[in-house]
Amino acid sequence: MxxxxxxxxxxxxxxxxxxxxxxxxxxxxxxxxxxxxxxxxxxxxxxxxxxxxxxxxxxxxxxxxxxxxxxxxxxxxxxxxxxxxxxxxxxxxxxxxxxxxxxxxxxxxxxxxxxxxxxxxxxxxxxxxxVDRLGSTFPVPIELLPLALSPVTRAVEKMGGQPNLRMGVKKDGPVITDQGNLVLDVTFDEIKDPASLEASLNNIPGVLENGLFVxxxxxxxxxxxxxxxxxxxxxx
The missing domain is CATH 3.40.50.1360 (Rossmann fold)
Incomplete structure (x- = not known):
């Protein structure tokens, strides 16, 4: 099989x-x-x-x-x-x-x-x-307003994340959500406190929601x- x-x-x-x-x-x-x-x-x-x-x-x-x-x-x-x-x-x-x-x-x-x-x-x-710990195999997705891409990227980097704009497959340009927004996939070296990180990411102006479900x-x-x-x- x-x-x-x-x-x-x-x-x-x-x-x-x-x-x-x-x-x-x-x-x-x-x-x-x-x-x-x-x-x-x-x-x-x-x-x-x-x-x-x-x-x-x-x-x-x-x-x-x-x-x-x-x-x-x-x-x-x-x-x-x-x-x-x-x-x-x-x-x-x-x-x-x-x-x-x-x-x-x-x-x-x-x-x-x-x-x-x-x-x-x-x-x-x-x-x-x-997984034993969140973030082991998959980045944390963040949905954000397109106009906030640069400031959100900088804010995530200051938090220790490595953000990558999600790009389309068989499509030129980025992935667009059903709400018309962009997605950053953010890799963290370690997520010690998922609840705290979930709240902190959502407090960044321009972020709609992130993929941590705590x-x-x-x-x-x-x-x-x-x-x-x-x-x-x-x-x-």
């Missing part, structure tokens, strides 16, 4: 386990990324089979919105509901305290709003996303392989 096939199996297993936790009548935050794409697909399957009825989704990105429409999940906005029952989303890193780095898909601002409002936030990852996740579902058999482990 190739590594890509193994990762796909783990993502599908954990996505299915998360989708099965959705109950009829729920308002569900729909995350962004390759694993949550499988979650949305499985929710659509459950709706078509009538195993699940009367759910409403709140997408965290244009990608999630397109997929939800494709699989027949009715969508609403935060203006339409008083609360969210559940949010399901992926992560780029998960530490032992269930703190996260998110934003590989440049959707972390909307994701943090939706995930933080949910009564329960389930994170779906494959085992490669588990104290937000309730349950981590981890897709793993036992030989060639996928299994799901829960961390709560």
């Amino acid at each position: 190739s590594m890509s096939d193994a990762v796909k199996l783990m993502k599908q297993a954990v996505a299915k386990a998360a989708a099965e936790r959705v109950k009829s009548g729920m308002v569900v935050g729909l995350g962004t990324g390759s694993t949550t794409a499988f979650v949305i697909q499985f929710l659509g399957d459950r709706l078509r089979s009538r195993e699940l009825t009367d759910i409403r989704g709140i997408p965290t990105s244009f990608q999630a919105s397109v997929l939800a429409k494709k699989y027949g999940i009715p969508l609403v906005t935060l203006d339409d509901v008083e609360h969210l029952d559940l949010a399901i989303d992926g992560a780029d890193e998960v530490d032992p305290d269930k703190n996260l780095i998110k934003g590989g898909g440049a959707a972390h601002t909307r994701e943090k709003i939706v995930d933080s409002l949910a009564d329960e936030f389930i994170v779906v990852v494959d085992s490669s996303k588990l 104290g937000v996740a309730d349950i981590i579902l981890v897709g793993e392989l036992d030989g060639e058999t996928p299994k799901v482990r829960e961390i709560n």
Whole structure:
């Protein structure tokens, strides 16, 4: 089995386990990324089979919105509901305290709003996303207003970060978020206090949100392989 096939199996297993936790009548935050794409697909399957009825989704990105429409999940906005029952989303890193780095898909601002409002936030990852300390394998994404690029870059450098403007793939120029903003990917030698760094980054004028999610996740579902058999482990 190739590594890509193994990762796909783990993502599908954990996505299915998360989708099965959705109950009829729920308002569900729909995350962004390759694993949550499988979650949305499985929710659509459950709706078509009538195993699940009367759910409403709140997408965290244009990608999630397109997929939800494709699989027949009715969508609403935060203006339409008083609360969210559940949010399901992926992560780029998960530490032992269930703190996260998110934003590989440049959707972390909307994701943090939706995930933080949910009564329960389930994170779906494959085992490669588990780290001993945040920042070990993935930089901290920062969404910022375009006009603030230079001052935000300087401020981050003064904090000890190494910022890089995220550039498009098969596109000339930088990545543009769904809100029309830029993304800086910031590498830190060490993140000793994720909560303090999250607050400090968000206090820089021009920054909308960063990808540190501290104290937000309730349950981590981890897709793993036992030989060639996928299994799901829960961390709560």
